[in-house]
Amino acid sequence: MTTLHIKNMVCDRCKIVVTQELTRLGLHPQKVTLGEVQLSETSLGKEQLDTIDVALTAVGFARIDDKRARLIESIKNNIIERIHHVDTIDRKFNWSDILAEELHHDYNSLSSLFSSVEGTTIEQYIIHQKIERAKELLFYDELNLSEIAHKLGYSSVAHLSAQFKKITGLTPSELKKSRKAEDVRTPIDSVHPKK
Template identity: 90%
Template sequence: MVTLHIKNMVCDRCKLVVTQELTKLGLHPAKVTLGEVELREESLTKEQQDAVDGALTAVGFARIDDRKGRLIESIKNIIIERIHHVDMIDRKFNWSDILAEALHHDYNSLSSLFSSVEGTTIEQYIIRQKIERAKELLFYDELNLSEIAHKLGYSSVAHLSAQFKKITGLSPSELKKSRKAEDVRTPIDSLPLKT
């Protein structure tokens, strides 16, 4: 099996698009997860690799060849998966433990690599993802602010509100009142890394 590591593959729609593009090229995706595709093929020729690169680039993705790039993309995908796609009752967990265990690396080395390449910390990346998820939850108006804070692992509404205002320039209630969340929401793969 050939494993492809793919940058910017952050949602279910992304997985669908990548699967369709690979299938159009006559390849056979066996398993598709955020940031990674396992193909049934034993190997890819240079021409197939070039065709994959062209097809992925045309739809906003890129194949990652280097080990450090794959590791950083894995960090992002774990964070995105946990915040945006897993509905967990218990949000009280330690990110450093989760990342270190999932990636089989010491957290300090993961953190150092991420900061040196991305220009921001893993913690700031997590905060940005949480705020984007909070905006989404506010937009759909299914949960109150206290429930959103709990769902995202904040110790209090005040803590969520302070981070929210720092990132967006609005308080959660101001955003909710404006009902213009669609003007403020940013696609997950377009979030700026720096605060």
């Protein structure tokens, strides 16, 4: 079995597109998760890897061959999975413990690596992902602000509103009233705190 690490795989649609591309190339994806594909093929030659790279690049993805880059992508994918694809985040959720356990690395080393390469902290990345999810939930108008705060693991609406305003320049209520959520939403794979 061969494992490919793929950059920008952040949603279920991404997994479908990557699976289709690899299948089109005659490969056999066995397990596809955010950022990772396990193929039944035991090894791939340089020509096959080059063909995969061209196909993935054409649809907005990239194969990651560097160990540090794979680890950073794994950090991002774990955060995205829990914020955008899990129903509710527990307020007592401990990101440092979860990331260390999931990625089998000490959290301090994960944090140092992430900061040195990305130019921001894991904590800031988490906050920005939560705010992007809040914008999405406001846009769909299915939950009130209290429900959104609870869903994203905030201790209060005030805490969510303060972080929201700091990052977007608007309170959630102001954004909702302006109905400009579509103008300020960012694709998940492009969410990044300003350096």
